[in-house]
Amino acid sequence: MLPKELRLKKRSAFTATYKTGTSFHQDGITMFCGRINKEPFPTKAGFVVSKKIHKRAVKRNRIKRLMRESYRLLVKSSGSPLKYMSVIFVASAKLLNKDFKYINSAMTKLAGKL
RNA sequence: UAAAGCAGCCGGAUAAUCGCGCCUUGAGAGGCAUUGCUUUGAAAGGUGAGGAAAGUCCGUGCAUCCAAGGACAGACCGCCGGAGAAACUCCGGGCAGCGCGAGCUGGCGGAAAGUGGCACAGAAAAUAUACUGCUAACCACCCUUUUAGGGCAGGAGCGAGGGUGCAACGGUGAGGUAAGAGCAUCACCGGCGGUAUCGGAAGGUACCGGCCAGCUAAACCCCGGUCGGAUGCAAGAUUGAAACAGGCGUUUGAGGUGUCCGCCGAUGCCUGAAAAAUCGCUGGAGCUUGAGAGCAAUCUCAAGACAAGAUAGAUGAUUAUCAGGGAAAUAUUCCCGAACAGAACACGGCUUAUGAGCUGCUUUAUUCU
RNA sequence: AGCGGUAUCGUCUAGUGGUUAGGACGGGAGAUUCUCAUUCUCCAAACAGGGGUUCAAUUCCCCUUACCGCCG
Numbered sequence: 001m002l003p004k005e006l007r008l009k010k011r012s013a014f015t016a017t018y019k020t021g022t023s024f025h026q027d028g029i030t031m032f033c034g035r036i037n038k039e040p041f042p043t044k045a046g047f048v049v050s051k052k053i054h055k056r057a058v059k060r061n062r063i064k065r066l067m068r069e070s071y072r073l074l075v076k077s078s079g080s081p082l083k084y085m086s087v088i089f090v091a092s093a094k095l096l097n098k099d100f101k102y103i104n105s106a107m108t109k110l111a112g113k114l
Numbered sequence: 115u116a117a118a119g120c121a122g123c124c125g126g127a128u129a130a131u132c133g134c135g136c137c138u139u140g141a142g143a144g145g146c147a148u149u150g151c152u153u154u155g156a157a158a159g160g161u162g163a164g165g166a167a168a169g170u171c172c173g174u175g176c177a178u179c180c181a182a183g184g185a186c187a188g189a190c191c192g193c194c195g196g197a198g199a200a201a202c203u204c205c206g207g208g209c210a211g212c213g214c215g216a217g218c219u220g221g222c223g224g225a226a227a228g229u230g231g232c233a234c235a236g237a238a239a240a241u242a243u244a245c246u247g248c249u250a251a252c253c254a255c256c257c258u259u260u261u262a263g264g265g266c267a268g269g270a271g272c273g274a275g276g277g278u279g280c281a282a283c284g285g286u287g288a289g290g291u292a293a294g295a296g297c298a299u300c301a302c303c304g305g306c307g308g309u310a311u312c313g314g315a316a317g318g319u320a321c322c323g324g325c326c327a328g329c330u331a332a333a334c335c336c337c338g339g340u341c342g343g344a345u346g347c348a349a350g351a352u353u354g355a356a357a358c359a360g361g362c363g364u365u366u367g368a369g370g371u372g373u374c375c376g377c378c379g380a381u382g383c384c385u386g387a388a389a390a391a392u393c394g395c396u397g398g399a400g401c402u403u404g405a406g407a408g409c410a411a412u413c414u415c416a417a418g419a420c421a422a423g424a425u426a427g428a429u430g431a432u433u434a435u436c437a438g439g440g441a442a443a444u445a446u447u448c449c450c451g452a453a454c455a456g457a458a459c460a461c462g463g464c465u466u467a468u469g470a471g472c473u474g475c476u477u478u479a480u481u482c483u
Numbered sequence: 484a485g486c487g488g489u490a491u492c493g494u495c496u497a498g499u500g501g502u503u504a505g506g507a508c509g510g511g512a513g514a515u516u517c518u519c520a521u522u523c524u525c526c527a528a529a530c531a532g533g534g535g536u537u538c539a540a541u542u543c544c545c546c547u548u549a550c551c552g553c554c555g
Contacts, residue, residue: 008426046426056168058455061430069431072133100431 006075008046008086017046017086024113027106028094029067031113034086043081045071046088053093063091066100070107081111 008014017034024031047067049060067089081087089110095103 014426056455061456065430069133076132
């Protein structure tokens with residue numbers, strides 16, 4: 001789990017990030033990026049796993065937690081990215097029953113764009 | 115030994131590193147200000163998903179609004195007794211069905227108040243005798259003949275047979291008769307009613323009676339019982355700056371309260387939204403242990419502990435060892451290390467999903483003593 | 484989290500205790516034409532799954548599954 005200041009929380013912030021439109025895709029994870037950051041605040045991150053992916057909450061939570069843990073380790077090793085104001089990671093059905101290593105490699109590739 | 119039945123338990127453990135939510139203590143820093151208030155908060159300690167948290171199928175509490183009156187409608191329940199706040203809940207008993215048995219299952223009032231339905235087949239599907247059919251005892255008729263014999267189904271009698279169908283107006287056997295029939299005949303069985311008796315009741319048992327009443331109420335309905343209604347914690351309360359919405363006086367066309375009577379609604383004057391924060395929010399019809407009452411559900415008493423409370427939503431990631439399981443195989447090696455599944459106001463049930471096992475009691479079969 | 488609704492041929496739908504489950508579009512075959520279109524004839528194709536009530540269930544009742552909606 002991330003500390004509070006690195007989490008994207010408000011609904012308005014989510015819709016604003018989606019509107020900006022820059023997005024990247026890698027191995028079942030889609031990354032939406034918000035506006036370019038003008039001040040050196042750390043990027044806020046949000047994680048989305050839709051109900052369409054799986055009906056059961058346990059499996060959705062598992063994907064979400066793995067993505068979050070991977071992002072946390074990246075922040076810990078290389079510092080918080082500063083380029084964008086916000087970033088959202090959206091999972092697809094491809095990630096069902098995948099382990100930490102698979103998701104971590106995908107997240108690392110995406111983080112290279114930050 | 116094998117196969118079953120019932121009741122119950124468990125829902126992994128330990129350690130290391132890196133993290134998150136909440137609570138307590140709170141170094142330090144900032145602001146107001148003058149030794150108090152407030153904001154932020156390093157670090158430490160504590161604590162952090164379930165037996166179903168699920169489905170939302172029932173029932174409660176809690177909250178707001180409407181109404182607080184009457185009648186009707188409506189919804190739900192339905193063998194008896196008990197438990198429970200209540201329940202499409204639980205326990206015990208009865209009855210019916212299933213099973214060799216231990217046991218299991220049951221939405222289990224009324225079809226003799228009324229209405230409706232019962233396709234196809236069948237004579238007929240509910241007022242049975244319209245059809246087919248049986249009968250020459252009786253009346254009528256005919257023939258032979260003489261005190262009777264024969265014919266004839268017109269009258270009359272009969273409800274037995276009619277292959278159908280889920281179902282045919284009690285069943286089987288005997289007696290009886292012209293032919294027959296529950297036929298004021300008989301035996302056994304089924305159903306109905308009465309009496310006696312056992313039981314707290316549902317109901318059981320015995321005897322007697324007349325002689326029969328199809329199925330369907332998860333069709334309408336009847337009987338008995340219960341129920342203020344609506345909305346649901348995104349209920350709702352408080353704080354909160356500006357565009358825009360709510361509260362108080364006058365009148366009856368449309369609208370609302372399940373419907374009707376009855377009651378609120380439309381027009382003029384005064385105060386406040388959304389986002390956000392705090393509360394609601396977890397100490398409870400609760401949990402554990404022991405004693406007592408009861409066949410049991412459950413209740414009573416005593417002691418003890420309380421430790422999720424998030425809000426884009428924490429309870430995680432990686433690694434090692436062990437319990438445990440599987441395979442090879444024999445002093446070891448390899449693999450797995452789970453299944454169903456994640457709190458969102460709380461509780462009582464029901465239903466559905468679920469891995470590897472363990473414990474106790476009981477039944478049946480086989481073998482041995 | 485809470486509260487509702489729907490499910491019928493490939494698609495859109497009708498039916499509501501006894502039906503050969505009807506229709507339209509689409510598909511296939513044939514006829515008409517020199518060929519195609521149009522038109523005509525014929526054919527195939529469905530009651531979401533499981534259990535119960537009933538003589539009989541797409542229909543009535545219960546459970547499950549899938550989909551959709553409301554509420555900020």
